[in-house]
Amino acid sequence: MQFDSTGKVTLDHIYTRPDPRDYFRTLRTLDYRIPQLAKPYFGKFLDEYRQARQVAVPTVVDIGSSYGINAALLKCDAALDELYAHYTDPAADSLGHEEMLARDRDWLRARGGGRDARFIGLDTSRPALDYALDAGFLDDVVHADLEAREPDEQQRRRLATADVVVSTGCLGYVGERTVRRIADAAGPRKPWMAHFVLRMFPFTEVAASLAELGYETVHVDGAFEQRRFASPQERALMLDTLAGAGVSPDGLESEGWLYAELFLSRPPE
Numbered sequence: 001m002q003f004d005s006t007g008k009v010t011l012d013h014i015y016t017r018p019d020p021r022d023y024f025r026t027l028r029t030l031d032y033r034i035p036q037l038a039k040p041y042f043g044k045f046l047d048e049y050r051q052a053r054q055v056a057v058p059t060v061v062d063i064g065s066s067y068g069i070n071a072a073l074l075k076c077d078a079a080l081d082e083l084y085a086h087y088t089d090p091a092a093d094s095l096g097h098e099e100m101l102a103r104d105r106d107w108l109r110a111r112g113g114g115r116d117a118r119f120i121g122l123d124t125s126r127p128a129l130d131y132a133l134d135a136g137f138l139d140d141v142v143h144a145d146l147e148a149r150e151p152d153e154q155q156r157r158r159l160a161t162a163d164v165v166v167s168t169g170c171l172g173y174v175g176e177r178t179v180r181r182i183a184d185a186a187g188p189r190k191p192w193m194a195h196f197v198l199r200m201f202p203f204t205e206v207a208a209s210l211a212e213l214g215y216e217t218v219h220v221d222g223a224f225e226q227r228r229f230a231s232p233q234e235r236a237l238m239l240d241t242l243a244g245a246g247v248s249p250d251g252l253e254s255e256g257w258l259y260a261e262l263f264l265s266r267p268p269e
Helices: 021-029 034-053 069-075 080-088 097-110 126-135 153-159 176-185 204-212 232-244
Strands: 059-063 118-123 140-143 164-168 192-198 216-228 257-266
Touching (some): 034 216, 059 176, 097 126, 118 126, 140 153, 153 176
Parallel strands (some): 059 118, 059 164, 164 192
């Protein structure tokens, strides 16, 4: 196994395949579950947004969207275990790319593919974005690294439609610049934000930047399992990282899981 600078095992290869099969095969072995735990919070947040701003079909920008997992769960009122079963089904192993896409489109139609929200995926992986868009999980995409550069005019126009911005574990690898550039693209009508952030990454810099725009950020009580550690070595490295960040792992990461916290940020209404 290879590890990144934080001590997490490197899984970059599963985000750049032509379809999500390797993504789900790999993450299933690690009991990856944060999208499932995030789903009810995102759903409630969207309901609150609809009521507060009288927007029937809000547009959601998902930072680090990969293959559109959050969108698939919310659009189809699906469970993550259903997606695991769908993509690790032996019947899917022999399918070509176009056959896999057709299978996913059929699944989306059969599940109703709810139209009570639009989803824009923001990611640096072109294959993941292309697949999610072609399958219908995402309605639009922004292929960009907003940590490295400002969005171009086309990307800015797409980001400007954001009503709600969400993420499930991407913040920390991207940070204040990405979030601020999305907020700036919106102009005076700022989007609401809900971010699940691994506990080793402080949210203070992002919250401070948003506060400059008038946002108020609330930390939701509790910690949320992201996935199991991939190995004893990853566990040891991650406990060292947490200690360096001044975060106690007792009763959480010490038990063998990565944990995230939820931060909700709203602009003044």
